[in-house]
Amino acid sequence: MTHLLLEVSNLKTVFPTDGGVVNAVNDVSFSIERGKTVGIVGESGCGKSITGLSLLQLVPNPGRIEAGEILFYRDDVDEPLDIAQISPRSELMRQIRGNEIAIIFQEPMTSLNPVYTVGEQIAEAIVLHQEHKRSPLESFGLQKIPKWARERAVEMLARVGIPAPEQRFDEYPHQLSGGMRQRVMIAIALCCAPALLIADEPTTALDVTIQAQVLALMQELQADIGMAIMLITHDLGVIADMADEVVVMYAGRVVEKGGVDDIFYNPLHPYTRGLLNSIPTLGGHQQKTLPSIHGTVPHPLALPIGCSFQPRCAERIQVCEEMPTLSTIDAPKNINTGKEKHAVRCWLCEGKTDVNTA
Ligand SMILES: Nc1ncnc2c1ncn2[C@@H]1O[C@H](COP(=O)(O)OP(=O)(O)O)[C@@H](O)[C@H]1O
Ligand SMILES: [Mg+2]
Numbered sequence: 001m002t003h004l005l006l007e008v009s010n011l012k013t014v015f016p017t018d019g020g021v022v023n024a025v026n027d028v029s030f031s032i033e034r035g036k037t038v039g040i041v042g043e044s045g046c047g048k049s050i051t052g053l054s055l056l057q058l059v060p061n062p063g064r065i066e067a068g069e070i071l072f073y074r075d076d077v078d079e080p081l082d083i084a085q086i087s088p089r090s091e092l093m094r095q096i097r098g099n100e101i102a103i104i105f106q107e108p109m110t111s112l113n114p115v116y117t118v119g120e121q122i123a124e125a126i127v128l129h130q131e132h133k134r135s136p137l138e139s140f141g142l143q144k145i146p147k148w149a150r151e152r153a154v155e156m157l158a159r160v161g162i163p164a165p166e167q168r169f170d171e172y173p174h175q176l177s178g179g180m181r182q183r184v185m186i187a188i189a190l191c192c193a194p195a196l197l198i199a200d201e202p203t204t205a206l207d208v209t210i211q212a213q214v215l216a217l218m219q220e221l222q223a224d225i226g227m228a229i230m231l232i233t234h235d236l237g238v239i240a241d242m243a244d245e246v247v248v249m250y251a252g253r254v255v256e257k258g259g260v261d262d263i264f265y266n267p268l269h270p271y272t273r274g275l276l277n278s279i280p281t282l283g284g285h286q287q288k289t290l291p292s293i294h295g296t297v298p299h300p301l302a303l304p305i306g307c308s309f310q311p312r313c314a315e316r317i318q319v320c321e322e323m324p325t326l327s328t329i330d331a332p333k334n335i336n337t338g339k340e341k342h343a344v345r346c347w348l349c350e351g352k353t354d355v356n357t358a
Helices: 048-055 091-100 118-131 147-159 178-190 208-225 236-242 260-265 270-277 347-352
Strands: 004-017 020-033 037-041 064-072 101-104 196-200 228-233 245-250 253-259 281-283 286-288 327-329 353-356
Touching: 004 048, 020 048, 020 064, 020 228, 020 245, 020 253, 037 048, 037 236, 048 064, 048 101, 048 196, 048 228, 091 101, 091 118, 101 178, 118 147, 118 178, 147 178, 178 208, 196 208, 208 228, 208 236, 228 236, 236 260, 245 260, 245 270, 253 260, 253 270, 327 347
Parallel strands: 037 228, 037 245, 101 196, 196 228
Antiparallel strands: 004 020, 004 064, 245 253, 281 286, 327 353
């Protein structure tokens, strides 16, 4: 039996716009093993969210998946399912979204419905999961929430660390702090015990202490449920404690990927090293960000020739005006998996590279 849960190969997601076609996700490949955490990291605009949304066929209009495979190895099913080939509105895709792959976003206020209490919303998720069908929240209202669902929702509130869960059940989203709202979103996402949780900047809107608490909660629940997590963030610091594997994205492409130790102890791409130098350090009581990468991510319709990072790269050489391929590093095999999985897209590393994986 394979431990593989999801295998993304050469994924390309595009947005046709008036100015031309935006390649938001360009030839992206990575895999997620059962129960493990993969961190997707890169500055804003690098294609992280669109990668996550592609896995659920939730790419907003007029975007679409143009190429590639998203193989999903479901429980007790021999043949993997290619999510890239499933229609976004199909019953099958809805089942996967509701039961097997869940997603949480940065700002829970936009995902929670302001006119229902948090308890009702968790209870609804519980009832929907139980019945395996969609019934709008309006249809059962507070008085019709089955007692068992209310009890289970209170349990969930307690499980995600919300104090006085009985009272909190009847509160509305605006009455909760940002951290508490994110805990509610996590409770909703986990009602179905998904095989994969996609967490898109789940703690970016929270202050540092609360951020650490929410990440710790996600890890705890991961251990309980055995789910995998795809953790999307612009902050490599968040990845350090959480991820087993890391995928570094720049301008829609993977520029480096590997085990968390490869990325933190042997970063090869100048962009990865720049992100590492930007990790906020706690100097005294003041948090400080070291600006280490100059300039900004290029506009997707005005990418530089060759390596997309070269205009910002201090180590740029002549050949960088051609696009480097993503190549695995000729390094000792990973002791845990026996695989060589550290890969980088950079001409400076060509001497160290072995098999072309692009
Ligand atoms: N609705 C859209 N229309 C056109 N381009 C979009 C749309 N949504 C995202 N993009 C483009 O796709 C690229 C990747 O966006 P996104 O995945 O949101 O980046 P990230 O999550 O890394 O900040 C960006 O260049 C963005 O401009
Ligand atoms: Mg994003």
